[in-house]
Amino acid sequence: MMQFYDDKNISRARKISYLALFTALALVIWMVEEFFPKPVPWLKPGFSYIVIIAAMEVLGLFDAFVVAIVRVIIGSLLFGRLFSPSFLLSISGTVSALVVMSLLFPLRKKYLSLAGISIAGAFAHISAQIFVAGALFYRPDAVLWLLPPMTIWTIFAGAIVGIITIIILEKFKAVKKVSDVNRV
């Protein structure tokens, strides 16, 4: 499972390099997503979670946490939104998604697939963002009405992200077969 960290004496420099690689990848994917034209601002496919879920699988849960949170901080910094409401939304969504995915990840890897974990994480992400947005703008009631359409979108987006993650992990030989991802 932890292909990259098989070597127990992995040097600190190598570990930092792997973390930096994953973070940079997640960051670039996220930034491209931000610039991509969307019919509605919140209709994000969430492709950067491909990298984060791959990191959970390959690097371990804690390192995936690090990758995701550093991605949010640097991304907000680069877009000039550090410590702005947008940053609060991003970080709350990411942390909630990470918590939910971490809870589901080891418990039921036999029964759940990565796609299911991705759907749960995506839903946690948007519901945390809706909650924070409602609290920030004094509209806890009105904001809840965003939840149904966003839920429909995140189910599909989460499934797609999960499927792409599985395909990528298989193609990069991080796991032997696709069923390994779902069974290990």
Next chain:
Amino acid sequence: MEVKKFFRKYFRPCDLIVVAVVLAAGFSPVYVHSGGKAKKFSIIVGGIEKISIPADADTIITISAPLGPVKIEIADGKARVVESSCPHKICVRSGAISRPGQAIACVPNRLMVIAKGSEEKEKYDAILR
């Protein structure tokens, strides 16, 4: 058959549970937040509240407005404009309102019928310091 193979390859049975939970949680605001019924209808002409009628009263009110009288009917917890002295009768065609927050407006007459709920009337929507 290929669709089934596709699902068997990438998904697992408990995924359906996840999707079901997500759908239920995602659509819960629709049930929890029924919106409620209006308690009072407040009729405002020229920015001044002329009269506030409880929603369960079944009456027809005639309000005098700048262009002439406007007849508003309250029945069944709903309010609608029956007759109006405005040229386009958009307010009449607006239909009925019943939930708090809904409103019918007659712009030439500067008249508004607003449905109010049980919440306290707040002066400000938000305050920034």
